[in-house]
Amino acid sequence: MAAPTLVAQEDLSSAPLTVRVDSARHEVVLTAGPFDLPSMAGHGHDPSMMAEYTQRFEWPVEAMGRGFTLELRDASGQKVSQRVLHHLQIANNSRRQLLLPLRERVMAIGRETRNIMLPNTIGMPLARGSRMRLNIMWHNETPRDVQGVTATLRIRYSPANLLPAPTTVLPMSIDLADAQGKTNTFTIPPGGLRATREFIMPVDGRLLGASGHMHDWGQSVALEDVSTGKTVLSITTTLDSVGRIRNMPVKLYGIAGRGIRLHAGRHYRLVATYLNPTGEPLEGGMAHLNAILAPSDLRQWPALADQAVAYVDDGAPAAGEATPHSH
Numbered sequence: 001m002a003a004p005t006l007v008a009q010e011d012l013s014s015a016p017l018t019v020r021v022d023s024a025r026h027e028v029v030l031t032a033g034p035f036d037l038p039s040m041a042g043h044g045h046d047p048s049m050m051a052e053y054t055q056r057f058e059w060p061v062e063a064m065g066r067g068f069t070l071e072l073r074d075a076s077g078q079k080v081s082q083r084v085l086h087h088l089q090i091a092n093n094s095r096r097q098l099l100l101p102l103r104e105r106v107m108a109i110g111r112e113t114r115n116i117m118l119p120n121t122i123g124m125p126l127a128r129g130s131r132m133r134l135n136i137m138w139h140n141e142t143p144r145d146v147q148g149v150t151a152t153l154r155i156r157y158s159p160a161n162l163l164p165a166p167t168t169v170l171p172m173s174i175d176l177a178d179a180q181g182k183t184n185t186f187t188i189p190p191g192g193l194r195a196t197r198e199f200i201m202p203v204d205g206r207l208l209g210a211s212g213h214m215h216d217w218g219q220s221v222a223l224e225d226v227s228t229g230k231t232v233l234s235i236t237t238t239l240d241s242v243g244r245i246r247n248m249p250v251k252l253y254g255i256a257g258r259g260i261r262l263h264a265g266r267h268y269r270l271v272a273t274y275l276n277p278t279g280e281p282l283e284g285g286m287a288h289l290n291a292i293l294a295p296s297d298l299r300q301w302p303a304l305a306d307q308a309v310a311y312v313d314d315g316a317p318a319a320g321e322a323t324p325h326s327h
């Protein structure tokens with residue numbers, strides 16, 4: 001299905017993955033590793049300096065997923081900074097994305113992502129036997145080599161028969177560049193970038209939460225209603241002096257309120273901004289808005305075989321056509 005988005009220098013996929021169910025704590029526990037991760041400090045975000053790990057597994061329990069905690073430990077049991085991680089993703093081959101005919105991204109964790117836990121009134125249906133794929137891109141940006149790193153991902157769930165039944169949510173990923181058969185990264189010219197991508201919402205639903213994924217110097221992702229020009233939601237990062245993301249806010253809209261209503265057939269626009277004070281083009285930019293959507297009617301969700309694409313343009317410009325953005 002999707003073309004690989006990054007080509008890593010090294011393949012670490014021979015390391016084992018174990019999957020177990022901790023039914024007392026209502027957690028599916030994935031343990032991957034060990035991995036030896038030499039320091040790549042000073043090599044920026046060059047994908048050729050990354051190491052990739054991919055494993056397939058079957059989802060083991062009938063569940064409503066609520067969130068996760070990720071813990072990295074080295075061979076001596078010491079906690080390891082998430083700065084050795086570029087991203088960790090779980091894709092579900094048994095369901096497609098809302099906007100693209102690609103497999104669902106159940107979760108995506110970047111180095112900037114904090115642990116996420118939804119209240120037990122909300123859950124993502126995960127059927128036992130669903131075909132999952134774990135993908136980790138390692139990129140140790142710390143100055144030290146770390147040996148024997150084990151990643152433990154605990155995915156919390158509510159049992160599928162919990163009463164009252166939780167509100168059903170599915171992930172909705174809006175990507176500035178993702179498309180079949182092309183890379184989902186782009187170049188940020190000196191001075192920065194403001195780029196947009198429009199889509200027509202395929203279903204009615206309420207957004208209950210949202211966060212973003214960007215690379216160094218990523219400033220904001222926002223969603224606008226094209227017909228009214230109004231900003232539906234906006235997420236702004238906190239950057240340090242060398243452009244690393246120190247905080248990527250996670251916003252929840254469905255806890256106190258009823259969420260943000262999105263309408264089927266309506267036109268929306270993703271707007272992403274990057275800074276780039278380096279004086280050089282920055283390769284390998286990414287901008288995703290990752291949300292959880294409570295669809296009004298789950299049966300309207302596009303079926304796995306449905307090839308419809310909801311985007312109406314290609315999004316981020318290819319290198320050279322970018323619109324510089326002043327600040």
Ligand SMILES: [Cu+2]
Pocket residue numbers: 086087213214215286
């Ligand atoms: Cu990325």
